[in-house]
Amino acid sequence: MLSYTEENYIKAIFHLSGDGEKDVFTNDISEELATKPASVTDMMKKLAQKELVNYKKYQGVTLTKSGRASALKVIRKHRLWEVFLVEKLKFNWDEVHEIAEQLEHIQSNLLIERLDEFLEFPAYDPHGDPIPNEDGKIKVKKMVLLSDVKEGFAGDVACLKETSSSFLKYLDKIGIKIGTNIKINHIVEFDSSMDITIDNTKIRINISSDVSKNIFITL
């Protein structure tokens, strides 16, 4: 069984690797977890010993099969708890992250399966991120970054890249949530900001490229 800290390292590596694709480096992990690089090196040796990561000095790390499975389990728990907090306890989507960071470490397989059932087997969390199933399988939605599509295109908000509280609060304010329909009326060449229509209403708003770069919409 993994310690609280080990789980956090494994999760950080999973995220930094782009869900397991790329190698991850010491400095990046230390930044993600707000620790020092030396601490990361110590932990990488420990995780390598436990065969959770493939580690070669100075070469970065990747997760092993077993490490990947552990990461997906923690992510599953995190996202299910987020659904619980938003759907059942009426939290806003910008308030749930810190609490889910704690809840994700609760150890009980039965608990998480019962929670999943109670929530009626959600496929996505409140930010649109997919919830891995018991076997770590993820349902991938076909989607593109809003910033990558052309004028005239329309789609539904599927997922957010950035989930900071300030970003989520801004989206609340302008009326964007998961499932909101967005139509791109015009892209300003100068700054790549977009003039969009929300849910086929008459209201048009302008969003900066910093915003459109962080919203995925369905294809």
Add this chain to the structure above:
Amino acid sequence: MLSYTEENYIKAIFHLSGDGEKDVFTNDISEELATKPASVTDMMKKLAQKELVNYKKYQGVTLTKSGRASALKVIRKHRLWEVFLVEKLKFNWDEVHEIAEQLEHIQSNLLIERLDEFLEFPAYDPHGDPIPNEDGKIKVKKMVLLSDVKEGFAGDVACLKETSSSFLKYLDKIGIKIGTNIKINHIVEFDSSMDITIDNTKIRINISSDVSKNIFITL
């Protein structure tokens, strides 16, 4: 803020002191928490330093006001989570303790208030123990140990002293739960076992004094 371990010590002291009445001794705490007496002494110094306990060498400890408040907060969380597990996630009353032991340490005032609301402000947990309110106030039910009442007496099961899985499973089997009406038909002088009627049915069963000593009924 208290560490996970400190919270467990404070909670153990609260329970061992009979909810704050008596002095508590090193050996008892070490037994309760499955640590060694020397470890307890270390922690008592630390908790005294933080003004959570009154500690005098060799004399035992008591909780301070602040220690008592911390204990009640952890107990509140533990019991609310137990209600959640039983009422919402369909756990049996003998399965919830270990999970609640973990959940009770999650830090978020908002979470616990929202959970309380979601559960519709329960006053008692699945074992009949009272749930302290936000201010640490407890609603005391008037009750007596089943073993302390006379033949002919009847009352409703209010609370259990022992909450081990084996005891709870036995109660399940013989049909006793919180709220069950029990009438004492006869007490066997030899072993103090009791012949009882459950919920005014025609079925009579015999329970040992080990059982009757662990069931509280309403006065």
Add this chain to the structure above:
DNA sequence: AAATTATTTTAGATTTGCCTAAATTATTTT
């Protein structure tokens, strides 16, 4: 290719919570 810069690792400490073994204090027995 040598020098500079950036990244990573090693070495040695620190803190928290725990341990064992020995010493101390309190309690009980004779």
Add this chain to the structure above:
DNA sequence: AAAATAATTTAGGCAAATCTAAAATAATTT
């Protein structure tokens, strides 16, 4: 009241996870 026993504390250490400072390695620049 002295001896024996029980409870508690002290002293010294260990493991996990962290840190700082110094050394080693890799990458980049000139």
